[in-house]
Amino acid sequence: MAESICRALRDGALEGEHAPALTIKDSIASPFGFHVFCHVLSQLSSFILAGKSQSGGLVVVSFSRSPSFYLELLKNKGIDVVSSDKRIQILDCYSDPLGWKDRLIEAGNFTALSHEASNSSTANVLKDVKHMDKLYNSIVERGKGLIGGGKNRFSVAIDSVDEMSRHASTSSVAGLLSNLRSHDQVSSIFWLLHSDLHEARVAAVLEYLSSMVTSLEPLHQPANGHRGDLENLSLIEHNLKKGKFHVRIKRRNGRVRVMSEEVHIEQSGISFTSLSSEGAINQGLVPKVQFSLELSEKERIDRANVVLPFEHQGNGKPIQIYDGRRSLADSKHERQVAATEKVQTNEDSGGGEIIYFRDSDDEMPESPKASI
Amino acid sequence: MNQRSSNLLDEALGLDQSIEPWPLRGRIVAIEDQVETSGSFVLHHILKRSLSPNSSNVSIFIAFSQPFSHYDRVLRKLGCNLVTQRDNNRFFFFDMLMLQCPGGDEGISPECGLIALYGKIYKTIVALPEVSSKNVTIIIDDLSLMEVAANGSSDYVLDFMHYCRTLTTEFDCSLIALNHEDIYSSADRPTFLLQMEYLADILIKAEPLATGLASDVHGQLTVLNKGMNYRQGSSRNKISNFHFKVKENVVECFYPGSQG
Numbered sequence: 001m002a003e004s005i006c007r008a009l010r011d012g013a014l015e016g017e018h019a020p021a022l023t024i025k026d027s028i029a030s031p032f033g034f035h036v037f038c039h040v041l042s043q044l045s046s047f048i049l050a051g052k053s054q055s056g057g058l059v060v061v062s063f064s065r066s067p068s069f070y071l072e073l074l075k076n077k078g079i080d081v082v083s084s085d086k087r088i089q090i091l092d093c094y095s096d097p098l099g100w101k102d103r104l105i106e107a108g109n110f111t112a113l114s115h116e117a118s119n120s121s122t123a124n125v126l127k128d129v130k131h132m133d134k135l136y137n138s139i140v141e142r143g144k145g146l147i148g149g150g151k152n153r154f155s156v157a158i159d160s161v162d163e164m165s166r167h168a169s170t171s172s173v174a175g176l177l178s179n180l181r182s183h184d185q186v187s188s189i190f191w192l193l194h195s196d197l198h199e200a201r202v203a204a205v206l207e208y209l210s211s212m213v214t215s216l217e218p219l220h221q222p223a224n225g226h227r228g229d230l231e232n233l234s235l236i237e238h239n240l241k242k243g244k245f246h247v248r249i250k251r252r253n254g255r256v257r258v259m260s261e262e263v264h265i266e267q268s269g270i271s272f273t274s275l276s277s278e279g280a281i282n283q284g285l286v287p288k289v290q291f292s293l294e295l296s297e298k299e300r301i302d303r304a305n306v307v308l309p310f311e312h313q314g315n316g317k318p319i320q321i322y323d324g325r326r327s328l329a330d331s332k333h334e335r336q337v338a339a340t341e342k343v344q345t346n347e348d349s350g351g352g353e354i355i356y357f358r359d360s361d362d363e364m365p366e367s368p369k370a371s372i
Numbered sequence: 373m374n375q376r377s378s379n380l381l382d383e384a385l386g387l388d389q390s391i392e393p394w395p396l397r398g399r400i401v402a403i404e405d406q407v408e409t410s411g412s413f414v415l416h417h418i419l420k421r422s423l424s425p426n427s428s429n430v431s432i433f434i435a436f437s438q439p440f441s442h443y444d445r446v447l448r449k450l451g452c453n454l455v456t457q458r459d460n461n462r463f464f465f466f467d468m469l470m471l472q473c474p475g476g477d478e479g480i481s482p483e484c485g486l487i488a489l490y491g492k493i494y495k496t497i498v499a500l501p502e503v504s505s506k507n508v509t510i511i512i513d514d515l516s517l518m519e520v521a522a523n524g525s526s527d528y529v530l531d532f533m534h535y536c537r538t539l540t541t542e543f544d545c546s547l548i549a550l551n552h553e554d555i556y557s558s559a560d561r562p563t564f565l566l567q568m569e570y571l572a573d574i575l576i577k578a579e580p581l582a583t584g585l586a587s588d589v590h591g592q593l594t595v596l597n598k599g600m601n602y603r604q605g606s607s608r609n610k611i612s613n614f615h616f617k618v619k620e621n622v623v624e625c626f627y628p629g630s631q632g
Binding site for chain 1 (some may be wrong): 433443487491494495498527530531534535540541557562563566567569570589594596598609611613
């Protein structure tokens with residue numbers, strides 16, 4: 001399911017439509033948004049470098065991490081940005097976003113060391129992130145530089161809309177994202193947002209701009225108890241390694257598709273699995289008793305093989321419909337057989353069997369109700 | 373040399389093993405405390421560890437809360453002489469008690485304010501000999517008073533913290549900051565606290581006990597050691613919780629119920 005989002009970004013914009021836009025949303029209770037962002041970034045980069053995407057290049061707008069972080073991240077995934085034919089550019093809004101270094105140099109007696117010099121071919125430092133139109137122009141300029149003219153398109157990744165929102169108003173941030181989305185050379189765009197850092201309306205604005213929204217939630221909600229509570233602590237620790245990954249995709253025809261998966265944080269990155277059965281999700285709610293409340297695998301198979309009473313057997317034989325009324329002797333015999341041979345029957349036929357005991361069979365033969 | 377027993381706090385921070393190279397290199401530690409449970413002792417403890425004779429670590433202490441004499445007195449009781457360390461260029465104390473930033477964005481000049489403070493820290497690090505410049509710990513006491521000095525602008529403080537963060541990537545410094553949770557935890561001001569929680573690789577919370585006041589236990593510490601470090605290829609996500617008692621010369625950390 002996470003792969004379907006990456007594919008959507010890879011396939012890019014249809015003619016005459018806005019570029020697909022993805023919001024990755026998390027909160028402090030399940031802070032994996034950045035892991036997901038890195039995953040999507042690596043996937044899209046691979047597609048671009050392999051020539052499998054609509055997009056011919058990627059502009060990474062880095063607010064919350066240094067450019068060298070992304071270079072190393074992609075290198076660890078086998079993508080060498082520096083040696084690739086300049087398909088990935090990093091717009092550095094991290095090192096000096098407000099131009100403080102320049103102001104200190106102007107004031108005198110300050111020398112900024114340039115540790116990013118080796119990455120200067122791939123990283124471009126932006127020193128004024130407060131003005132959204134300047135930022136927009138920088139992004140588009142880098143993108144166009146990557147792909148040249150013509151019908152080629154580029155993708156954009158923004159690692160922190162939160163930082164942008166700190167420096168500029170919601171409407172100007174929304175304006176920038178909307179303009180990028182509707183730019184005819186932008187193939188796809190995705191960004192990360194921490195939902196609890198903003199009012200609900202800010203997250204809502206960004207979600208309206210998105211064709212896909214992924215949100216991360218904790219698997220288990222710790223009770224509103226005391227932090228020192230051991231159970232709460234283990235739940236919190238559990239929530240730091242796993243979470244729920246919801247995806248909402250808006251189709252062109254207006255239909256909205258919602259899917260969920262489980263996300264695991266591992267040493268090598270993140271992985272996605274389908275959501276465990278209800279038993280696992282409600283683990284905290286299932287009471288601990290000495291008998292099993294769930295079916296074993298064998299029992300599940302047997303249940304699936306049961307032929308239901310009114311089901312068409314479809315095997316050429318005349319359809320037998322069990323109406324639940326048998327003679328008392330027959331039903332008693334059946335019951336005994338069933339009790340002693342139930343297990344064998346199941347093993348022989350490989351199918352399950354419905355064992356039904358009529359309440360009226362329990363009554364004494366003298367009772368008027370026993371007569372058929 | 374006293375043989376110190378490695379305590380639970382050291383373990384939770386990764387300081388129980390060798391401290392050379394400094395285990396907190398390139399990492400950001402946020403400490404949140406409350407009125408009933410001051411977290412200053414965590415700052416003092418980390419400062420003491422960073423100035424250990426076995427390491428070449430340098431500490432830059434940015435004080436908004438107390439004057440030098442206060443920290444000198446406290447650290448002496450913990451067995452660390454700040455005057456000597458200062459004279460040996462292992463300890464740099466920036467007294468920010470009188471800092472007052474001018475009001476209004478346009479009026480900010482680099483000669484004062486947080487921009488200048490950033491410049492001062494940068495210059496100090498760059499001037500260090502090669503070996504030491506790789507092992508710098510920046511300690512801030514505390515962020516709420518920094519906000520006061522910045523005329524209540526938490527945005528300005530966050531900008532400053534961002535620039536300090538660039539120091540952790542540029543120079544591999546560690547950054548330790550103390551903040552007061554109960555000031556910001558109300559409904560309309562949680563974002564400042566959350567911003568720091570997102571930023572931190574290690575989050576330490578000092579809170580009162582759920583059961584209230586006690587004479588033997590002063591509070592509980594919860595240490596959340598996260599931090600995706602692609603360089604080391606590891607992803608730690610460990611949470612520790614234990615009680616503490618602040619004594620004159622030491623802080624005792626112990627698991628609940630284990631103190632007689």
